[in-house]
């Protein structure tokens with residue numbers, strides 16, 4: 001009797017070890033458990049024989065049965081945790097890792113939007129180099145030698161002796177375009193500009209401008225007013241009161257500044273508009289005859305208007321951003337909002 005039981009135990013162990021090799025997932029493991037450790041398993045049946053054995057043999061067979069049961073239980077646990085691990089790592093029904101898709105910087109988006117508005121009015125897009133010469137940045141733009149904008153403090157010079165610098169505005173693109181193409185023309189030129197300014201809430205040593213230029217026979221200040229007023233309504237997507245006031249730029253005569261009713265306080269006065277109720281948005285004017293002469297256009301035949309606007313300023317007003325530094329700090333929490 002005892003020998004038969006021992007033989008059965010060994011047979012069970014052997015079969016169980018063979019069987020576990022076929023187990024590949026939780027459901028086949030459960031079948032294995034029911035077969036070898038369940039209530040109706042051979043092992044459980046063998047336990048029931050114990051009661052009929054004499055004391056000595058009962059002890060001997062009991063130990064054998066217990067160690068067989070422990071062995072199978074251990075096999076079961078090990079296989080189970082192995083399967084669970086694999087299923088957690090490779091579970092194909094788990095949500096995938098989120099892929100973050102890059103997007104355009106808010107300044108790029110605002111530039112695109114401005115370009116679109118002017119494209120609708122028939123303006124083409126021109127570009128010029130960020131590294132410029134004194135000639136294009138100042139001289140050709142009728143900016144005399146002693147003009148304060150030429151001061152070393154405002155301009156980043158690369159090679160002062162050779163007059164090579166980082167452009168302080170996008171206006172030199174006007175010169176480059178007019179040198180290359182005869183009138184009439186109608187362009188805007190977006191791009192980076194550089195000035196030796198502090199990096200504070202309203203200044204940055206690098207910023208973006210959009211230059212505009214329209215030249216033809218009989219271009220008048222009213223054309224300038226019409227084009228810019230339309231642009232402002234389109235950009236802010238609502239009727240906004242615009243005011244042109246006299247100003248000075250060496251390359252335009254007359255020169256003007258365009259201000260809009262403060263979009264933050266609606267003209268009541270706030271910190272953004274310095275309690276003025278109005279915000280200066282851009283500089284503009286009628287192209288100075290000297291500028292035309294410098295590029296070989298005849299100022300007796302042609303007239304034109306030009307303007308230059310700060311992109312960051314416009315973006316700040318459009319989105320209610322109170323510090324220009326946000327655009328340059330690469331903080332994803334800020335950038336992802338746009």
Ligand code: DAH
Nearest residue numbers: 169252283284285306307308
């Ligand atoms: N370049 C000027 C600036 O950076 C802005 C400007 C004013 C551009 C008048 C123009 C203009 O084309 O006509 O302050």
